[in-house]
Amino acid sequence: MSGLLLPRGYKKEDTEKRKKWIEDKTGFHLNETSSDNPEDLRGIIENHVGFIHLPMAVTGPLLIDGSFAQGEYYVPLSTLEGTLTISMTRGLFLTHLSGGIKTRHIKQEMSRSPIFIFNDIDRCKPFLEWVTSNFEKIKCEAESTTKHGKLLRIDKYPSQNSVILDFVFSTGEAAGQNMVTIATHKACDYIKNNYSCEKGFKYYIESNFNGDKNPAYKSLLLGRCHYVVGSALVKGEYLERVLHVSAKEYVEGWTQCTRGSQEAGIYGMNMHVANALTAIYLATGQDVASVVENAGGIISYEVRNSNDLYATITMPSITVGTVGGGTRLKQARKNLELLGCTGENSSKKLAEIVCACALALELSLGGAIITDEFATAHAKYGRK
Amino acid sequence: MSGLLLPRGYKKEDTEKRKKWIEDKTGFHLNETSSDNPEDLRGIIENHVGFIHLPMAVTGPLLIDGSFAQGEYYVPLSTLEGTLTISMTRGLFLTHLSGGIKTRHIKQEMSRSPIFIFNDIDRCKPFLEWVTSNFEKIKCEAESTTKHGKLLRIDKYPSQNSVILDFVFSTGEAAGQNMVTIATHKACDYIKNNYSCEKGFKYYIESNFNGDKNPAYKSLLLGRCHYVVGSALVKGEYLERVLHVSAKEYVEGWTQCTRGSQEAGIYGMNMHVANALTAIYLATGQDVASVVENAGGIISYEVRNSNDLYATITMPSITVGTVGGGTRLKQARKNLELLGCTGENSSKKLAEIVCACALALELSLGGAIITDEFATAHAKYGRK
C-alpha cells in the first residue's frame, strides 16, 4: 500500500523526491523550472513537482473611469485561445477612442453557508432567534480568526428541518474563500457549543448554497465577491472604423446572435465573458476555477445619439483578490504591480479592470460575429 | 492614435519590441522565460510578451477501468488552491484501495449553432426541408475544411422568425471548437449561396445556443464534447480508515451538505467538480475557460452491501482534446505523454481520466465536510 503514497513536504528535496518517485514509476523526467521556490508554494499546492509555463500577452491600453481604477492600464493576459488577445485589444482600442470605459463598484461580499439540521421543523425558529440575539458574540468569534475579514451579517434561509446560515463577510484585499471558511467554522463551533436550547442538532460547514465554484442564480441575484457595473459609449464613427458595423446593426445583430441563450437555458446573458476572466485570472494569480461562478454577467446594448452604441455590463460576481493564494507567485505579483493593484482597495480596482476588459472583449467579439469576421479571424489566429 | 497600438507579430523580435513598448509606457521590465519559442505560439496567443509559471503537482496513482483509459495513471495538476492536490490524492488512494474507478465514454460531439433569420415565420419550414434534403452537400462543404471533423447531423430548433441549426460534429482528438467554427462557416456560406427560395435572409455564425463558454442546460441534457459516466464502489473499511466516516453517514451527510444547491439555483449537482477540471486542464494545455461549460456534473451516492459506498458521476460535458491549441506547449505535451494520452482515442482517454479524478476529489471533499475536517484542512494547507 505504501507504494501508492507520494512523498510529502514543501522542501526542495521533497520536490526532488517526488520527481524521482514519478520517474521510477513512469520513466518520466520532469524538469521545468521557475524563479518561484518550492518553499514558497506552501498554501498554494501540495505534491509540487515542477511548473507549467503558460504564454503571457499584454493588451491595452485600457482607458477606465472607475470607482477605484482610474486612467490607463496595460493588462497582462494568459490564454491558449488564439484570437482572444487581439480581439480584446481591438475592444480596448475602440473604447479608448470613444473616451474609455466607466465602471462602478457596487459591493464586495464573500460568504460561507453552513447548514444546521434539527430533529423537527419547529426547532428552526427558536434557533434563528437565538442567532439574531447573539449576533455580536458570533461575529466576535468569527473575526477572531482573521485580521481583515469582517462579518457583515448572517442571512437566514429555512429549508426543510434545517436552516442555512449565509455568513456574509467583507474580506479586504483577499478574494477570501479561505478566510470565510475558517472564520465561519469558528463561529459555528461557538453556536454548536452555546446554543443550549436544543440537543443533538448537527451542522455542516458547507451546504453548497454559497455558490462556491458553481454557477448559481443566487450569485447572479445577490452577488458573490465583487459586484461591478460597467458601461461604454462607443462613438458611431469609431464603431464603423474599428468594427465595420453601425450601432443599429450591432444592436439588431447582438439580439439575434444571443437568441440561443434563452433556449439553451444559459445563466446570465453574454457571449464569452468567461474568456476575458480566465485570461486575466491566470495572469494575476487568481483561482481560475472561480470563473465558473463569475461567468454570468449580463450585457446589453442600445443605440444612442442616432449612431452611437451604448454598452452596459453587470457583473454581480468577480472573485478576485490581490493578496493571498496564487497572488504570491512572482510573475503574478509583478503583473498586479503592472496594474497598480497593490495596497488599499486594490482588489476592488482589479475587479473593475476585469469588468472593463470583459466588456471590451464582448464588444469586439459581437462585432466579429455580426460582420461575419469571426470564423475568418479564428482561421487566421486560431491555427498554427 | 498610433500610440495606442501595440506592435504585432509572432517573431522573437516582435516579442522584444512589445516588451520594450510596455517598458517605455510603464517602466516595467518583463523577463520570465520558457522553453517554448514565441514562434510556436502562433494560433495560441497574440501580443506575446512572456510567460506565467504555475506550480505543477502530481497526484495518483489513479486506478481506472474505463472504455479507453485502463490501468494506473499519475495525473499532473496545476492549481493555486491549497488542499486541492492532497485531497484529490486522498480520493484516488481511497478508490485505488477499493479496486479503482470505472468510467464509460458515452459520446463525443462538438457543435456550432448559427442562426438563420427570415422575414416571416412561415419561411422557416421550407428552409428546414431544404436543409434536410441537401444534408449530404452541406456535409461535404463542412468537411472540406477539416481532416478530422465529421458532420454527424444538423439539429433544428425553430425560434421566432428564425431557425437555429446546431451543426453536430465528431472532432477526433481535438476538443474542436475552432474546427467546428470554420467547418460550419463554410457550410453556412454554401447554404446562403444555394438556398434560392428566399431572398434577404441573414445568418450569424453564432446564436449562443451551443453553450460555448457558458453554463447551459442544453449541455447538461444533450452533452457537449465528451459525455462520460463514472463510478466507484468504495469499501466500508477503507472509507472508515481514509475518510473516517461510514457509508451511511456519508450518504446522509452529502444529502445535507448539498441541500443548498437547489435553493441557490445551481446547475448540476456536485460540490466542486470545477476544481478538478481546472487543475487537469491547466496541466494538459486545455482551454481552461471551458470549465464554465463543463462544471455541471451530477454526482450521487448510495449505501451498498450494508457499509460500502457506491459513488456515481455523470459528466455530460468535458471539453478536452489532445491535439491543437495549448496541447502543443512543451510541458502540456509532456504531461499528455505522462498520461499516455497521445494517438488514437487519446482525447476520450483524457476525458475519462478527468471524470475519474473529479469523482475522487468530490469523494474526498465530501468526507472532509461531513467529518468537519474541511476548515481545519484549509487552515493547514490553504495558508502560507
Add this chain to the structure above:
Amino acid sequence: MSGLLLPRGYKKEDTEKRKKWIEDKTGFHLNETSSDNPEDLRGIIENHVGFIHLPMAVTGPLLIDGSFAQGEYYVPLSTLEGTLTISMTRGLFLTHLSGGIKTRHIKQEMSRSPIFIFNDIDRCKPFLEWVTSNFEKIKCEAESTTKHGKLLRIDKYPSQNSVILDFVFSTGEAAGQNMVTIATHKACDYIKNNYSCEKGFKYYIESNFNGDKNPAYKSLLLGRCHYVVGSALVKGEYLERVLHVSAKEYVEGWTQCTRGSQEAGIYGMNMHVANALTAIYLATGQDVASVVENAGGIISYEVRNSNDLYATITMPSITVGTVGGGTRLKQARKNLELLGCTGENSSKKLAEIVCACALALELSLGGAIITDEFATAHAKYGRK
C-alpha cells in the same frame, strides 16, 4: 379509523352520501349544481360533491392565419383576474386591425420518461443497444394500449448507473398524458420481461425527466405537447391609436420592463403568458396545472418599416387536447365547438389559438406598462 374514510363511488347517491358525510362532520351543506351528471365525471374527479362556478367571458374576434386555425374566432375565457379579459381583447383588436396573427404549428409530441436502474454503469450500453434493436416490438406493445397514440421514438439519456428512456408519442387530438403513461407502462413491462441479459434491474415509470407539471428547460428546448410559433406585424398607426405608443418606444420599453427576468432567474422570456393560458384552459376543459410546464414562451419585438412593430412568440410547450379529460364537460365541449375545435387536427388548432391569444395579451400588457397605464387599469378593473 373508518371515521376517516369518505364514501366512494361515481353515482348520484354516492355524491349525496358524501355531502351528507361532510355535513355530519362539519355542519356544512354543499348545494351548487350543474348540468353535468356525477356519473359523467368518472375519469375526471373522485369524491365528487358539487361544482365550482367560474365566471366566463368572451374575447375577440381573433383574426388568425395559422397552419390549422384560419379566420375569425371568439375565444371563451375563464379568469378571476380583473383586467385580463379587457386587455386581451385590446390586443386582439390591435392585431385584427393590423391584419391578424400568424401562427405555425411545428410539432406535437408527448412523452413519458421511465428510468431503468442497473447494478453497474457498464450495464447501460448493452441495454440501450437492445432497446434500439427491439424498437419495433416495444412500439407494438406500447401502441396496443391506445387507438390514437403512436410511439415516434425512444430518446436515450444515460445518467449515473441508470438510463432514462424518453418515450415520445404523437397523441392525436388528446393532450395525452394519461395515454402515454399507460402505453409506456406496457412497453416497460415488455422490456422488463424480455431483456434477459441482465438480472435484477429495476425501473420506475417516472423519472421526473419529462417535465410533467414542472417548469423544465428540457421542455423549452425540445418541446412538450404542441410547439407553436406566432407573429404579428402591428401597424404603427394602430399601435399609436390603441396602445398610445410608438414601435420604437415599445421595443425600448419592453427591453427594460423585462430586464429583471435574467436577474431573477426566470425561465423563458415573457411577462404573463401564464395568464392567457390559464384563462383559455379553464374555459376549454384543459388540465390547468399544465400551465406550469407551458409558461416559458419566448417573446420578442422589433421595429419594422420605420414605425411598425413586429412581434414574435415561440411556445415550445402548449399542453392541450380536444378529447378526453375535462373536455367532456358540457360547457367545455360547447366552448370547443364555439372555437371550431372538434375533429381532426382540432388540438393543433386549439394550440394555435392559445399561442395567438397569449401574444395578443402580452402585446397589450406590454403597452400598458410602457405607457404607465398598468396600475391605473388594475385600479379600475381589478377592484370591486
Add this chain to the structure above:
Amino acid sequence: MSGLLLPRGYKKEDTEKRKKWIEDKTGFHLNETSSDNPEDLRGIIENHVGFIHLPMAVTGPLLIDGSFAQGEYYVPLSTLEGTLTISMTRGLFLTHLSGGIKTRHIKQEMSRSPIFIFNDIDRCKPFLEWVTSNFEKIKCEAESTTKHGKLLRIDKYPSQNSVILDFVFSTGEAAGQNMVTIATHKACDYIKNNYSCEKGFKYYIESNFNGDKNPAYKSLLLGRCHYVVGSALVKGEYLERVLHVSAKEYVEGWTQCTRGSQEAGIYGMNMHVANALTAIYLATGQDVASVVENAGGIISYEVRNSNDLYATITMPSITVGTVGGGTRLKQARKNLELLGCTGENSSKKLAEIVCACALALELSLGGAIITDEFATAHAKYGRK
C-alpha cells in the same frame, strides 16, 4: 371597425347583450348560469357572458399542527385530473394515521419591482442613497392607497444603467398582487416627482423581477407571498399498509424517480406539487395562474427510527389570500368557510393547508410510482 367591439359593462343586460352579440356572430347560444350575479363580477372579469362549472370534490380529513392551521380539515378540491383526489385522500389518510402533518409559517411578503433607468451608470448610487433617506416618505405614499398593505422594505438591485427596486409588502389576508401594484405606483410617482437630482430618468412599474406569474429562482430563494415549511413522520406500519412500501424502499425509489429533475433543468424538487395547488386554488377562488410561480417546492425524505419515513417540504411561494379577487364568489367563500379560513391570519392558515395537502399528494404519488401502481391507478381513475 365597430363590428370588432364587444359590448361592455357589468350589468345583467350587458351580459345579455354580449350573449346576443356572440349569437349573432357565431350562432352559439351561451346559457350556463350560476348563483353569482354579473354585477358581483366587477373586479374579477370583463366581457362576462356565463359560467364554467368545474366539478368539486372533498378530501380529508387533513390532520394538521400548524402555526395557524390546527386540527382536522375537510379540503375542497376542483380538478379535471382523475386520480388526483383519491391520491391526495390516500396521503392525508396515511399522515392522519401517523399523527398528522406539521407546518410552520415562515413569512408572508408580496412585492412589485419597478425599474428606474438612468442616462449613466453613475446616477444609480445617488438615487439609491436618496431612496434610503426618504424611505419613510415613500412608505407613507405607498400605504396611503391601502388599508391592509404595509411596505416592509425596499430591496435594491443595480443592473446596467438602471436600478430595480423591489417594494416588499405585507398584505394581510389578501394575496395582494393588485394591492402592491397600486401602492408601488403611488410610491414611484412620488419618487419621480421628488427626486430632483436627476432629469430625464424613466421608470416602468414592472421589470419582471418580482416573478409574478413566472417560475423564478428569486422566488425559490427569497420567497413570494407565503413561505411555509412542512413535515410528516409517517409510521412504517402505516406506510406498508397504505402505500405498500417500506421507508427504505421509499427513500431509494424517490431518489431514482426524481433523478430526471436535474438533467431536465427543473426548478425546485418535487413531482407534481402543481396538481395539489391547482385543485385547492380553483376551489377557493385563488388566481390559479399563480401556480406557475408557486410550483417549485422542495421535498425530501429520510428514514427515521429504522422504518419510519420522515417527509419534509419547503414551499417558499404560495400565492393565496382569503379576501379580494375570486374569493368573493359564493362557492369560493363557502369553501373558505368550510376550511375556517376567514378573519385574521386566515390567509396564513390557508397557505399552511395548501402546503400540507401538497405534501400528502406527493407522498401518495411517490408511493404509487415506487410500487408501480401509478399507471394502473391512472388506467382505473383517469379513464371514462
